[in-house]
Amino acid sequence: MPRGVPMQSLWWHGKFRGYGYRLTMPRQVLLDVLSKTEKHLSAEDIYFAINKHYPNIGLATVYRNLELLVQMGLVFKFDFGDGRARYELSEGPKGIRHHHHHLVCTECGRVVDYTDYIDEEIELLGRIEKGLSKKYDFVIKEHFIQFSGVCSKCREKK
């Protein structure tokens, strides 16, 4: 990330400018961390990842910018039921992310990203969205679908 101007930065830069925000170093680093993982990181996870190379970037800055990115629609925020929020990049320069939903183990917290029924889900969700939008006069911005249960490893333990 540090040296030169990475390709992606230009794209991000444009996004930020469009919102009237600035693309600062902490923001670049944060996006870089999110871009390079498939995991569902908490604010603290991200802070630690950043802290290795940029020890002066604080946790508060991470929280502030995650909030900003969520509002900009660049990042999704999830609740997997363990009391801390998890974050995931929603889109990138080249649509690098695949749309997926989550299956969470309530015992160990393991999260499976599945794409198995995505098309059917999206089709139904889209239809529902239209219907609800009209009936309840909402501008719907997001949907959320998730399954939870107990994974095989956790069942074995019992």
Place this chain on the structure above:
Amino acid sequence: MPRGVPMQSLWWHGKFRGYGYRLTMPRQVLLDVLSKTEKHLSAEDIYFAINKHYPNIGLATVYRNLELLVQMGLVFKFDFGDGRARYELSEGPKGIRHHHHHLVCTECGRVVDYTDYIDEEIELLGRIEKGLSKKYDFVIKEHFIQFSGVCSKCREKK
């Protein structure tokens, strides 16, 4: 709730005994509060409702028992994105609850319980559940589906 032994109590009592738990006064009162509302109460809401008539029942007891009820499957716990958990009765003596999902306004926090597409949703969710369950070797216990956006009143304000 207080006088005599309400009908429902017998049902709850059986449920608790089945799990090896006791049906104590705080638990009866808590269930009573949840039974008599259509709202999505936070732990504190419930505590205040209880506190009016039973000022000696503490907030910690409310939290402990909500957790217990969630584990027993009698209560659902939701996250509407405002930093506090909301609770809703999942089943009652006579199936008094209708299955529904939520549409949340991210500005004012208003929650609409909708049942409009429930049958389709349940059908698809059921199918997905079977598929995921098999593929990822999970015992799936719950699904979660929710929409969020901005309601008409909040849009007017802008």
Place this chain on the structure above:
DNA sequence: GTGTCTGCAAAGTCTTTGCACCATA
């Protein structure tokens, strides 16, 4: 009677906020 449950208070966690200084555009 006995093992579970409660009340109170204290502690824990995650997240947000205040403010002086800094840096992007």
Place this chain on the structure above:
DNA sequence: TATGGTGCAAAGACTTTGCAGACAC
């Protein structure tokens, strides 16, 4: 150079925990 952004520390909000006493079965 003029805002918006950052760093640090402190505060805030919600939830959990410890422990002695109380209570359901």
